Amino acid sequence: MVFLPSLPAHMQRRAPSRRLGVWLWALALCLCLFGEGAPAWAADGEGDITLSSRYWIDASGVQSVDEVAAQPAGTLVEMDGFRSFSLGSSALWMRLDLPRLDPSQRWFLLLSAAAFTNEVDLYQRGADGGWIRQRAGDHLPVAQWDHPDQTPVFAIDAKVQGPVWLRVMNSPTPTSPRLQLLTENSLQTKRYWTFLMVGGYLGFGLLVLFLGWVHARLYGDRAFVAYCFYVAFMLGFQAAFTGIGGLFFWDQSARWNDMAPAVFMLWLTASGIWFVREVCAVSRHHRGVDRFVIAWSVFGLLYPLLYVNLQTPAAFAVLNLYGLLSVLLSVALCLWTWRLGEAYSGWLVLGFLPVHLGYPFPALRSAGVLPDSWAMQYAVLIGSAIEIPLLLYILHRRAKDFNENRARLRALESTDPLTGLTIPLVLTLRLRDALRRSRRYGHRCGMVLVELANHAEIVDREGREAGDRALVVAASRLSAVVRDVDTVCRVSDTRFAMLIEGPQRPEQLKLLAQHVVARGLERVPTLPVELTLRFRLVSATLPESGDSSEAANDDERLMERLHRALDRLASEPRRVVLHLPVRMPAGA
Structure with missing residues (x-):
């Protein structure tokens, strides 16, 4: 156990x-x-006959069946129970006195444990009085057995009366023969x-x-x-x-x-x-x-x-x-x-x-x-x-x-650990690709910079853990108002960037800004009723019409300008949305 x-x-x-x-x-x-010893389909005369046999061990392993059969009856030992034999170079001889068998049936003797039996020979007298030998065992190819099977099987002539001799040799493993007498149908x-x-x-x-x-x-x-x-x-x-x-x-x-x-x-x-x-x-x-x-x-x-x-x-x-x-x-x-x-x-x-x-x-x-x-x-x-x-x-x-x-x-290499949004590096790469596509196909994309304006108030009233939860909820609500192809990124502690893939018109971007502000005003279950998410945002359509210079597509300068605009917007408490046209002179 x-x-x-x-x-x-x-x-x-x-x-x-x-x-x-x-x-x-x-x-x-x-x-x-x-695991029963006798099969459920056994007929009269069938079953395990191991315990009805007698055995003798030939230490030399070379004696013939005539020599063994000629020995006195007292030499043989009754098989009083199932047991194992460590033979080595010796041979185990078993005498089987079979019961009277129905001659209308074909009878077979089955020896179990084929994987542990090297040589098995069955001797039964024929009609002329001579011994008929049948061979099996691991030392002989299964195809050459008299009756090829998974385990040694020998045919029994029901018309011939008299004992049957079984010779078993096995080394180095012990052998424990179990013999079953079966009809052809049972076999x-x-x-x-x-x-x-x-x-x-x-x-x-x-x-x-x-x-x-x-x-x-x-x-x-x-x-x-x-x-x-x-x-x-x-x-x-x-x-x-x-x-x-x-x-x-x-x-x-x-x-x-x-x-x-x-x-x-x-x-x-x-x-x-x-x-x-x-x-x-x-x-x-x-x-x-x-x-x-x-x-x-x-x-x-x-x-x-x-x-x-x-x-x-x-x-x-x-x-x-x-x-x-x-x-x-x-x-x-x-x-x-x-x-x-x-x-x-x-x-x-x-x-x-x-x-x-x-x-x-x-x-x-x-x-x-x-x-x-x-x-x-x-x-x-x-x-x-x-x-x-x-x-x-x-x-x-x-x-x-x-x-x-x-x-x-x-995912940690490309996502923010707190909110699960993409990191700024991924946003930068996607922004550059979006600007290239906009210049190539002649349409505009959108860029929105959002700040959670009352994050400091939430932290002061409810603690840092509540402030982190507010950021997570903010990221979830910002992701819900954009499409799957758009990108939402946390660019600083309380600021988020939203890249809106084109084609985009300024009117659509303004409508999106209203949705962002409205979603922030919805109640947050983990915060008091009076504490909502107050968003402040700056948006821009890119690139500005009439400006096809490479400098107009400079993502770093674009983000710097959006951040400066959002900082200036903080000085106007009553204004929460600013739509900013991006204008960069050629060569700037």
Whole structure:
């Protein structure tokens, strides 16, 4: 059980504890529904026959079926329970005394856990009394099995009476054989359900992988790249672990069919640690820890080269230990960076939780602690089916928040922090462009300089915060009276400039000035009733007719003249609007 400290207050409001509980209950329900030992469609004589068998271990691993069958009956040991066998170079022989079978049906013996069985041979006497051998296992290409399937399957002749011998060899992983006797119809139904479940999982995984790559291209975030590798290796691991890959994708390669589960498991774990490093931003908090995490991931990516060549119990122990420690490392990194302020690290622990809860089942099964079962085979698959979309959603929210923050930072470079209007530099550039267009096309544009005349009175009566709110409201009302193509800018503490794109006539500019003054007199909800926004403004149409000199379009001199006119207007309290024609002699 993973212990997660309480989340911050702003995260507790959205904490998905109930949703997580629903997912975990759904996982448990799936295990209960599909984890039964005997299928629901079993007919008479069908079912699990593992416990009705007897076994003997050939330490030399070279004895033939005749030698084993000739041994005294007391040599064999009854299978009193589901158990695992660490064989090494030994061979496990199982004697199956089959019940009387309906000869009108075709019967098959199914051995589960194809990803952990190297060599499996079934011996049954033929009509002539000789042994008929059927072969399967990872050391033989699936295409060369007598009955190619995701897991070893052998045909049983119902007309022949007598025991059936099964020889199993597996190294370095332990083996825990589970044997089911099925009719052809039951076997086909079992196949269909397996293909439906695994195929749906792989199709869903490919869809999520595509969405992850789209997000990586959209946001340019390396965390999505690591996520795509993690999902790809997860799909490869599940295809190899369930035997679907050996049946459909690499049915001609026995070597890769044997190595694929371990290799994909190592790559999956290494990419998962890399993914945690990117999401948790470990490099931002501690350089030494970041280097250790990188080395840990690189080890997981390169260790398959050593494991494939060694194939020893010690190498397999290192593989299991690497997987277990990686789970602990990922949780520790998430909690550590979450405590340092990385909010999404806490969510990442919840995202990984379904796989972390399902991981012990196949890990303990491969270590020989637990026998094979349906839960051992599909626990990680069900957990990853829940985990993969959860991680994508967490990454999407993270990238969206970061993208919004970057957009705000970029906007700060061209907007006023208090009012959100454009900065004077942007106004200057747009004014120059407007003057060029006016000269080229022969029409006029407008320029209005507005001052919040009673800002000092508002500050004296209500405080500086009220004065700032008044400036924000003033900016909002000035923006509301112009068009989208026009520009409103705060040029000083209490003054605003409005560039009205052409063509404009002086009458239209005068009408706009009246609207500005009227909007200021509307009541401000955050201020007392008697305090309204009293605007004082100066306007001009540009350029003046008959003057086409470059100096007439000088934006700096134009703004200086407007400011001087607005300063002179302050000495006339009863006058709030001045329409100023701009006249600059050539060469001024």
